């Protein structure tokens with residue numbers, strides 16, 4: 464995996480060149496099909512900004528291509544369905560957990576959701592629980608289930624994960640990583656922001672290290 468205009472040996476699922484906003488970048492890298500890129504760097508260096516630009520949630524310039532197709536040729540809602548941003552702190556706006564899933568999706572994806580809940584060490588009845596009674600860690604893991612359900616029927620699909628295990632215990636971290644590894648397969652790619660070198664080593668084929676001034680550059684394998 465590399466940036467800087469050179470062709471990567473493996474076809475890039477996501478290609479990023481000179482992506483920047485007024486606060487972060489420029490960023491250039493290739494994400495090969497079926498791979499995970501870890502983004503590391505000190506607080507405030509622009510990691511969240513990078514993910515939000517990739518998802519086209521914040522104003523940005525530069526080139527982003529998915530499967531060789533420029534982002535500008537996608538309708539914005541279609542792009543955000545294929546390139547899903549998973550925030551460090553997910554928003555919950557309904558009383559019950561299951562009200563946050565689109566109609567029928569939990570039933571349709573029952574098998575996968577059951578597997579994920581088990582791997583994430585979440586009792587199945589939490590899906591019908593009230594959000595207000597959940598612990599922080601339960602909310603965090605349920606938010607991941609929500610994001611995964613959103614992406615499951617998409618191809619290609621990119622998952623942009625902002626510190627998905629930030630406040631979790633070791634067993635829950637292992638569960639999240641297991642679920643993410645299961646999710647990653649041909650036609651999919653993942654960018655994970657983490658403060659853990661160990662997690663980057665376990666999850667990612669390449670690492671993008673950002674400097675301290677929101678100016679990061681190229682991925683190194």
Ligand SMILES: Nc1ncnc2c1ncn2[C@@H]1O[C@H](COP(=O)(O)OP(=O)(O)OP(=O)(O)O)[C@@H](O)[C@H]1O
Pocket residue numbers: 486487504505506507508509510511512513677
């Ligand atoms: N809307 C905004 N307007 C101005 N500055 C912003 C805005 N959003 C973020 N910033 C600044 O841009 C820089 C990068 O923020 P960003 O959230 O991307 O950092 P980060 O690397 O994800 O940090 P952390 O590890 O603490 O989550 C920070 O200095 C932040 O204060």
